Amino acid sequence: MNFDDTPAEASYRAKVREWIAANKPDLTALPPEERLVWTEGHKNAMRQWQATKAAGGYACITWPKERGGAGGTQIEDVIFSQEETNAEIHDPYYITGLKMLIPAIYQFNDDAKFAERVPRAVRGEEIWCQLFSEPSSGSDSAGIRTAAVKQGDEWVINGQKVWNSGAAHADYGLLITRTDPDQPKHKGLTAFWLKMDTPGLEVRPIKTMGGDSELNEVFFDDVCIPDEQRVGNVNDGWSVVLATLMNERAAIGQSNGLTWSDMMDLAASIETDEGTVMDDRAFRDLIADLYVDLEARRLIGFRILTAISRGQSPGPEGSAAKLLWSGGTQTMMSEALDMLDQFGLVQDSTLSPRAGAYQQRFLWSCGLRIGGGTDEIQKNIIAERVLGLPADVRVDKGVPFREIPSGR
Amino acid sequence: MDFDYTDEQKALKDEARRFLADASPIPVVRGVLDNPERGHDEALWSRIAEQGWCGAAIPEAYGGHEIGYVELCGLAEELGRSLAPVPFASSIYQYAEALLAEGSEEQKQELLPAIASGEAIGxxxxxxxxxxxxxxxxxxxxxxxxxxxxxxxxxxxxxxxxxxxxxxxxxxxxxxxxxxxxxxxxxxxxxxxxxxxxxxxxxxxxxxxxxxxxxxDGIAALARIHSRSAVLMSFEQLGGADRALEMARDYALERYAFGRPIGSYQAIKHKLADVFIRNEVARASAYYGAWALSTNAEELPVAAAAARIAGCNAYWQAAKENIQTHGGVGFTWEYDCHLHYRRARHLGLALGSAKVWKRKLTDLLEAQRAASQAERQAA
Incomplete structure (x- = not known):
C-alpha cells in the first residue's frame, strides 16, 4: 500500500504540472465578480483554456488520436484533472460534452455531420448540454414524455426538459424523446443531437434555493430535427442513456470545499466562557466524526484511483463516496451555523465568517443530495448492484407507456 | 497510487480464508461460547500457530517470519470474519506490539520467540x-x-x-x-x-x-502501543462487519414476506446500503492505518484513531442490523447473528471505547493544527 505515483505517472504529472503552470489562464485579470463560474468572464477564460489544451494535446486525453485525442490512459486523464484542480482551474463547461455526451454519441453515430462538431467542441468553440430529465422523469429516468413525431425526413419535438445544467450557455444538446408510447417505458425512446438555437426551443434558467442559476428548463414547441441527427436506432434511445450514464461515473472528479479543518478554524475563532467552541466536549466528538467520514471519502477516492491505475474499472465505492459527501456537507454546514449560535443566521459577505460561505453551502447542500442521482437512488444502486438485492416490484414493467399511471 | 492489497497479499488472504473455513467453522466458535471456561479453542490456536501467523510481523531476529504488517492486517481481517475464538488479538496485536515498540532489546530477545511460535500467550x-x-x-x-x-x-x-x-x-x-x-x-x-x-x-x-x-510515562507508551493495536484490530472489525453484512444480505434474499423477498423492500435495501457505506468507511480508514503502520509514518496516531472509530462504528452497525434484518430468529441462540453482536462489542471495548478514541482523535487533530500554525508563523 502506498500513495505514490508509479514512475511513469510521476513523470507524466511533472510534465503536465509544468505545462499547466506555463499556460494556465490568468483569472486575476478579471474583475472579482467575473471570476465566478457561469459568468461571461469566467466562461471566456475557460474557453481560451480549452483551446490552449487542445493545441497542447491535453483536451481529450483518453480519446483515440484519430478523433483528436491524445490516446492516453484513464490515469493520465485523472492526473491532468488533479493538476488542474491544484492550479485552481474549475471548468464546468466542457466536461459534460467531452467526457459524457460526445463519447456516447460516437458509440452510435460516426457520420460526417456529427464528426464536424467534434473538433469544435474539443477546441472549446462549442459547449454541449444534456437534455434528459423532465418534470415527470427524475429518478425514474426512463419516464420521458417529450414527444418526437416523424414528419418526412424530420422529427417534430414537443415537450419539456428540466434540471439541464449549463443549457443557457450551451450550443448543442443531446436530447432523449418518446417516439412510441405504445411500447413499455424503456422501449420507445429515441435520442437526437441538436443545436440549442433551433427555432421553437426556449431555455429558461431556474433560480435555485442556493441563489445560482446553473440549472435550466428547456421547452420544445414544434422543434424540427433532421433524421440524420438521430443518435442510434429509432426506439433504442435507452441504450444512449446508458452509454452516457456509464461515462458519468467515470467523469466524477475531485471536489474541493469546506471540510473538518475549516470547522476547527471556525470553532477556534468563536469565544465562549471556557475559551472557544473548540473546548466544547460535544463539538470535539463531532469533529472526530466529521474527520472519519470526510477523510474516508478522500481515501475512497484513492481506492478508485488505484483501480484506474491498475487498468481496472472502479467498483461501487463511488456511490458510497457521493453519499458521504452530500450528507456530510449538509450536516457540517448545519453544525457550523449552530456553533455561531444566533449569529449563524447572518449571511452577509462582510459580517459572516468566510464571507458567508457556510450559510451559502448550508443552502446549496440540499442540492448535493438530489443532483447526480439522489441519496435514495445511490442507496438503491448499492443495494442492487453491490449487494445483489432484488429490484423493487415494478408496476410499470411491460406496460405500454401511455397506460402507466402518472398521478395526473 | 496503490491503495489496496497486492496480488500476493490477496493470495495470502484467500489462503487464510480457506484455512479458517476448515479450522474455525461456527461449531468451533460455539464450542467456546457454550463452554466459556475454555476461553479459547486450544486446537485451533495450535493450528494457527503452525501456520506461522503469530510471527507474521515479528522480525526474524526475534523468531518471527517478518512477512509484513499489511499481511498481518489481511490475516486479522480473516480472523475477524471467521470469529476465530483465539487469543490472537491480545497476544499479537497488543502484547507482541508492546514488546516490539517499547521493550528493551533483552526483553524482545527473551520473550518474543515464544510469542512468534505461538507457544506463549501474552x-x-x-x-x-x-x-x-x-x-x-x-x-x-x-x-x-x-x-x-x-x-x-x-x-x-x-x-x-x-x-x-x-x-x-x-x-x-x-x-x-x-x-x-x-x-x-x-x-x-x-x-x-x-x-x-x-x-x-x-x-x-x-x-x-x-x-x-x-x-x-506508561500512559504515553500505552498510547503508542494502542495506535499499533488499533490498526490491526480495525481489520478484525472490518472482517466481522463484512461477514455480518453478508449474512443479512443472504437472509434478505431468502426470506419472503408479503409474497416477495424482504430484500426487495427499500426499508431493508437502504438499511443494508447504510451498513455497506459504514463498512467502506471502515475499509478505507483501516487501509490508511495499515499504510501508516507498515511505513512507520508520523500519521500513525491519527490514522489509527480514525481506523478504530470507523471499525467500531461499522461492526456495531452491521451486527445490530444483521439481527434486525433476521427478525425473531436473529434473536435466538440458535442463529449465529448474536455471535457477531457479541464480538462487535468485545472488539469495540477491548482497546477502549469509540468515545475515548474520538476524544483522542480530536486532541491529535488540535495538536496538529497548533503545530502547523506555529510553523506558518515561524515562516
Missing part, C-alpha cells in the same frame, strides 16, 4: 473497573519490582502466561511486565458479553515484575 492489563483508567484514579501500584492491585477485565487473562500491566510507579504511571504463573498472582475467569474471547480478573499481591523497556 496480554495487556489496563482496566480496573467502571470507567476509563487514568493516572489520577489508578489503584494498581508498581514499587520495588513488584505489582499490587486488581485488573478487571483482562482479555485472555486466563490463557496468557505473561502480561504487561499499567500501574502507578513512584514517578508516575509505568508499564510493568510480569509472569502470570508466578508468585503473587491469582486470577479468576470473568464472564463477558462475548464468551468466545476469554477474560479474567487478575489480582496482583506483590507479584514480581520489571518495567517494560526504559520505563518512562
Amino acid at each position: 496480554t495487556i492489563a489496563v482496566s480496573e473497573g467502571p470507567g476509563t483508567v487514568s493516572a489520577k484514579r489508578m489503584t494498581t501500584r508498581y514499587a520495588n519490582g513488584t505489582l499490587t492491585g486488581t485488573k478487571l477485565p483482562v482479555a485472555d487473562g486466563m490463557a496468557a502466561g505473561k502480561a504487561i500491566v499499567l500501574a502507578m510507579g513512584s514517578d508516575g504511571p509505568v508499564l510493568a511486565l510480569t509472569d502470570l504463573s508466578g508468585p503473587g498472582v491469582s486470577r479468576q475467569m470473568v464472564q463477558t458479553v462475548d464468551p468466545t474471547r476469554g477474560a479474567a480478573t487478575i489480582v496482583f499481591d506483590n507479584a514480581p515484575a520489571q518495567v517494560l523497556g526504559e520505563g518512562g
Whole structure:
C-alpha cells in the first residue's frame, strides 16, 4: 500500500504540472465578480483554456488520436484533472460534452455531420448540454414524455426538459424523446443531437434555493430535427442513456470545499466562557466524526484511483463516496451555523465568517443530495448492484407507456 | 497510487480464508461460547500457530517470519470474519506490539520467540473497573519490582502466561511486565458479553515484575502501543462487519414476506446500503492505518484513531442490523447473528471505547493544527 505515483505517472504529472503552470489562464485579470463560474468572464477564460489544451494535446486525453485525442490512459486523464484542480482551474463547461455526451454519441453515430462538431467542441468553440430529465422523469429516468413525431425526413419535438445544467450557455444538446408510447417505458425512446438555437426551443434558467442559476428548463414547441441527427436506432434511445450514464461515473472528479479543518478554524475563532467552541466536549466528538467520514471519502477516492491505475474499472465505492459527501456537507454546514449560535443566521459577505460561505453551502447542500442521482437512488444502486438485492416490484414493467399511471 | 492489497497479499488472504473455513467453522466458535471456561479453542490456536501467523510481523531476529504488517492486517481481517475464538488479538496485536515498540532489546530477545511460535500467550492489563483508567484514579501500584492491585477485565487473562500491566510507579504511571504463573498472582475467569474471547480478573499481591523497556510515562507508551493495536484490530472489525453484512444480505434474499423477498423492500435495501457505506468507511480508514503502520509514518496516531472509530462504528452497525434484518430468529441462540453482536462489542471495548478514541482523535487533530500554525508563523 502506498500513495505514490508509479514512475511513469510521476513523470507524466511533472510534465503536465509544468505545462499547466506555463499556460494556465490568468483569472486575476478579471474583475472579482467575473471570476465566478457561469459568468461571461469566467466562461471566456475557460474557453481560451480549452483551446490552449487542445493545441497542447491535453483536451481529450483518453480519446483515440484519430478523433483528436491524445490516446492516453484513464490515469493520465485523472492526473491532468488533479493538476488542474491544484492550479485552481474549475471548468464546468466542457466536461459534460467531452467526457459524457460526445463519447456516447460516437458509440452510435460516426457520420460526417456529427464528426464536424467534434473538433469544435474539443477546441472549446462549442459547449454541449444534456437534455434528459423532465418534470415527470427524475429518478425514474426512463419516464420521458417529450414527444418526437416523424414528419418526412424530420422529427417534430414537443415537450419539456428540466434540471439541464449549463443549457443557457450551451450550443448543442443531446436530447432523449418518446417516439412510441405504445411500447413499455424503456422501449420507445429515441435520442437526437441538436443545436440549442433551433427555432421553437426556449431555455429558461431556474433560480435555485442556493441563489445560482446553473440549472435550466428547456421547452420544445414544434422543434424540427433532421433524421440524420438521430443518435442510434429509432426506439433504442435507452441504450444512449446508458452509454452516457456509464461515462458519468467515470467523469466524477475531485471536489474541493469546506471540510473538518475549516470547522476547527471556525470553532477556534468563536469565544465562549471556557475559551472557544473548540473546548466544547460535544463539538470535539463531532469533529472526530466529521474527520472519519470526510477523510474516508478522500481515501475512497484513492481506492478508485488505484483501480484506474491498475487498468481496472472502479467498483461501487463511488456511490458510497457521493453519499458521504452530500450528507456530510449538509450536516457540517448545519453544525457550523449552530456553533455561531444566533449569529449563524447572518449571511452577509462582510459580517459572516468566510464571507458567508457556510450559510451559502448550508443552502446549496440540499442540492448535493438530489443532483447526480439522489441519496435514495445511490442507496438503491448499492443495494442492487453491490449487494445483489432484488429490484423493487415494478408496476410499470411491460406496460405500454401511455397506460402507466402518472398521478395526473 | 496503490491503495489496496497486492496480488500476493490477496493470495495470502484467500489462503487464510480457506484455512479458517476448515479450522474455525461456527461449531468451533460455539464450542467456546457454550463452554466459556475454555476461553479459547486450544486446537485451533495450535493450528494457527503452525501456520506461522503469530510471527507474521515479528522480525526474524526475534523468531518471527517478518512477512509484513499489511499481511498481518489481511490475516486479522480473516480472523475477524471467521470469529476465530483465539487469543490472537491480545497476544499479537497488543502484547507482541508492546514488546516490539517499547521493550528493551533483552526483553524482545527473551520473550518474543515464544510469542512468534505461538507457544506463549501474552496480554495487556489496563482496566480496573467502571470507567476509563487514568493516572489520577489508578489503584494498581508498581514499587520495588513488584505489582499490587486488581485488573478487571483482562482479555485472555486466563490463557496468557505473561502480561504487561499499567500501574502507578513512584514517578508516575509505568508499564510493568510480569509472569502470570508466578508468585503473587491469582486470577479468576470473568464472564463477558462475548464468551468466545476469554477474560479474567487478575489480582496482583506483590507479584514480581520489571518495567517494560526504559520505563518512562506508561500512559504515553500505552498510547503508542494502542495506535499499533488499533490498526490491526480495525481489520478484525472490518472482517466481522463484512461477514455480518453478508449474512443479512443472504437472509434478505431468502426470506419472503408479503409474497416477495424482504430484500426487495427499500426499508431493508437502504438499511443494508447504510451498513455497506459504514463498512467502506471502515475499509478505507483501516487501509490508511495499515499504510501508516507498515511505513512507520508520523500519521500513525491519527490514522489509527480514525481506523478504530470507523471499525467500531461499522461492526456495531452491521451486527445490530444483521439481527434486525433476521427478525425473531436473529434473536435466538440458535442463529449465529448474536455471535457477531457479541464480538462487535468485545472488539469495540477491548482497546477502549469509540468515545475515548474520538476524544483522542480530536486532541491529535488540535495538536496538529497548533503545530502547523506555529510553523506558518515561524515562516
